[in-house]
Amino acid sequence: MTLYFIVAIIAYLLGSIPFGYVLVKIFRGEDIRLSGSGNIGATNVARSGAKGLGVVTLLLDALKGVAAVWIAEIMTARFMPCHPGFEISCVEDLRPAATAALFAVLGHMFPVWLKFKGGKGVATALGVFVVLFPKAVLVSLAIFILVVALTRYISLGSILATIAFPIAAWFFYQTHYLSLLLVAITAALIIGKHHANIGRLLAGTESRFGGKKPSNAESKA
Numbered sequence: 001m002t003l004y005f006i007v008a009i010i011a012y013l014l015g016s017i018p019f020g021y022v023l024v025k026i027f028r029g030e031d032i033r034l035s036g037s038g039n040i041g042a043t044n045v046a047r048s049g050a051k052g053l054g055v056v057t058l059l060l061d062a063l064k065g066v067a068a069v070w071i072a073e074i075m076t077a078r079f080m081p082c083h084p085g086f087e088i089s090c091v092e093d094l095r096p097a098a099t100a101a102l103f104a105v106l107g108h109m110f111p112v113w114l115k116f117k118g119g120k121g122v123a124t125a126l127g128v129f130v131v132l133f134p135k136a137v138l139v140s141l142a143i144f145i146l147v148v149a150l151t152r153y154i155s156l157g158s159i160l161a162t163i164a165f166p167i168a169a170w171f172f173y174q175t176h177y178l179s180l181l182l183v184a185i186t187a188a189l190i191i192g193k194h195h196a197n198i199g200r201l202l203a204g205t206e207s208r209f210g211g212k213k214p215s216n217a218e219s220k221a
Contacts, residue, residue, distance in 0.1 A: 020039075
């Protein structure tokens with residue numbers, strides 16, 4: 001349990017680094033939370049007029065997820081080594097990494113540095129899941145690209161790709177059920193963070209990719 005606790009703390013602190021907020025503050029002297037949807041993620045940073053900073057935010061938010069899972073895997077290899085013949089399968093050692101995935105995303109969504117008001121966790125989830133379940137990520141990425149290409153709704157693509165991910169992870173890897181449960185919880189949190197987008201999609205007022213820049217009233221999330 002000590003390993004899980006340490007992994008969770010490290011992953012949360014890494015995930016809570018608000019790169020979007022920091023980058024916009026440094027390079028534009030603005031508070032990204034006062035622009036567009038008020039979100040600190042890459043999409044809102046790009047929509048604020050800083051497309052370059054949006055790309056950098058996306059990469060850094062994903063990389064902090066990658067770092068969280070890599071650290072968890074290193075710690076797991078050090079403190080929970082696999083030995084042939086043990087009753088517990090080595091695949092169960094994905095559980096600390098899956099724990100890191102969950103808490104890295106939680107850190108991005110609820111960063112202690114910004115009074116627990118963060119982003120939606122999509123980029124950070126992409127980072128953690130690329131390390132854990134790369135084949136499932138390819139399936140979700142294909143769904144995201146297809147949905148956005150057909151509808152131009154980034155939010156809808158993100159939601160459907162997130163729903164598909166735990167299913168794809170189970171299909172390709174069939175790992176320990178607790179690892180998959182942690183993945184499913186992470187996915188559910190991301191979908192929950194899109195509640196405002198879901199409402200706008202149902203109402204037909206959601207902004208489309210490449211469309212006009214939404215006002216605060218229209219896109220606040």
